[in-house]
Amino acid sequence: MSRYTKEDIFRLVEEEDVEFIRLQFTDIFGVLKNAAITSGQLKRALNNRCMFDGSVIEGFVRIEESDMYLYPDLDTFEIFPWRPQQGKVARLICDVRRPGGQPFEGDPRYVLKQAIKEAADMGYEFHVGPECEFFLFHTDDEGNPTTNTHEKGSYFDVGPLDLAENVRRDIVLALEDMGFEIEASYHEMSHGQHEIDIQSAPALEAADKIMTFKMAVKNIAKRHGLHATFMPQPVEGTNGSGLHLNMYLTDKSGKNVFEDLQDKLGLSKTAYQFIAGLLEHSEEIALLTNPLINSYKRLIPSHDAPNYIAWSEHSNRSALIRIPPSEGENTRIELRSPDSAANPYLVLAACLAAGLDGIRKNLEPAASVDENIYAMSKEERRARGIKTLPESLEAAVKIFRKSRFSEKVLGSHIFSKYLEAKEKEWNAFRVHVTDWEVKEYLRKY
Known part of the structure; x- marks a missing residue:
């Protein structure tokens, strides 16, 4: 059921003195874009008449087929709490469509909608609770980001060790003003690293919230004179930032179908099949x-990020998938490999499609791995049948290129554009001479 009608939006804009509305959408790499309009243009926007040049957005279309239209999702209307309260700024998240009104196959939101429809056809709704990690760093005298931080806090520390308590407080309050339900916020393992956990929601809403979360964090950090980054590993030799995804399915009545009180773990056959599907396709979707x-x-051993393809019935954080201690309607599985730079629309679509594939094929996961996989030898892992996620972007690209599963989930347009861009990215890096190489080899040779 929709939250808002067009009339509701017009009324809210007038009552709240909203002067600017940002029409937002996301490119295939998870970068948020927008076109800003004044309130006087709102009628045109709500009638889906706002157009933009899709050829200037990386991964979208060629210049000879560039006209694209923004179709606002009325339920995503929110006012930015961190902007001035006189002449307020609001946003609407939009779907991207072609001039004839057909969905644009290069829109990541459309890809997720297609996966959600597939789940609905099987009688399921997909719910996701994201755990979002990020770093806060100082900026230099010119306002450019650095990797410097004065604080030396660690996991669950409090002030004065945690110097960013007030930053997180402002982020949480702003998010709650925008309709978020925040389960927890705290300092993470690394200096300058933080985590905010968002209550689970249907998949499309969850993906929208992840994008909104990133925007809010960056804007509020900037107000505190800091730079927020979702770069996965900005500092060498410490824990990086993940985007852990807590997932479950419900049936048409809203019941959590991952729950089975007769099972020793409280998991249903459907849950085990979903896990098996995720494990089956984890290498193929690593590029996403x-x-x-x-x-x-x-994704290296000992930094609390899983690079081994296994699942654990306990809280074994060296496994790709773990089962958090929960029961009843809170029964869920946690996928730990995604990082904070991922495009949430494409990742959730791929995860859902993988899980549904496991259900359709009646797959069964291998035995639970409850030992520390990081401490195992290669021989021990081989004997247990534990494979490894790709160890570089190059390896991920090679697997992705051959993946008919990924192409089916994304559609040929995004699949080919994404692959082309990532191959280009790797080739650019491959010929780049890094500081490490200069330091290691310049004197020696």
Whole structure:
């Protein structure tokens, strides 16, 4: 059921003195874009008449087919709490469509909607609770971001060790003003690293909230004179930032179908099949869950980020999937590999499609791995059948290129554009001479 009608939006804009409305959408790499209009243009926007040039957005279309239209999702109307209260600024998240009104196949939101429809056809609704991690760093005298931080806080620390308590407080209050339900916020393991957990929601709403979360965090950090980054591994030798996803399915009555009180773990057959599907396709979708060259600096042993394809019935954080201690309507599984730079629309679509594939094929996961996989030898892992996620962007690209599953989920347009861009990214990095190489080799050779 919709939250708002067109009349509601007009009324809210007038009553709240909203002067500017940002029409937002996301490119295939998870970068938020927008076109700003004044309140006087709102009628045109709500009648889906706002057009933009899609050829200037990376991964969208060629110049000879560039006209695109923004179709606002009325339920996403929110006022930015951090902007001036006189002449307020609001936003509407939009779907991207072609001039004839057909959905644009290069719109990540459309890809997720297609996966959600597939789930609905099977009688399911997909729910996701994101755990969002990020770093707060100082800026230099010119306002450019650095990787410097004065604070030396660690996991769950409080002030004065945690110097960013007030920043997180302002972020949480702003998000709650925008309709978020925040489960927890706290200092994470690394210096300058923080986590805010968002209550689970249907998948499209969850993806929209992840994008909104990133925007809010960056804007509020800037107001405090800081730079917020969702780069997965900005600092060498410490824990990177993940986007852990807590997932479950409900049936048409709203019942959590992952729950089975007769099972020793409280998990249903459907839940085990979903887990098996995620494990089956985890290598193929790694380019989506971990999209940057830098992503694979996080996926290394001992930094609390899983690089081994296994699941654990206990809280074994060295496994790709773990089962958090919960029961009843809170029964869920947690996928730990995605990082904070991932496009949430594409990641949730891929995860849902993988899980549904496991259900359709009646797949069964291998035995739970409850030991520390980081401490196992190669021989032990081989004997247990534990494979490894790709260890570099190059390896992820090679697997993705051959994945008919990924192409089906994304559609040929996004699949080819995404692959082309990531191959270009790797080739650019491959020929780049890094500071490490100069330091290591210049004197020696």
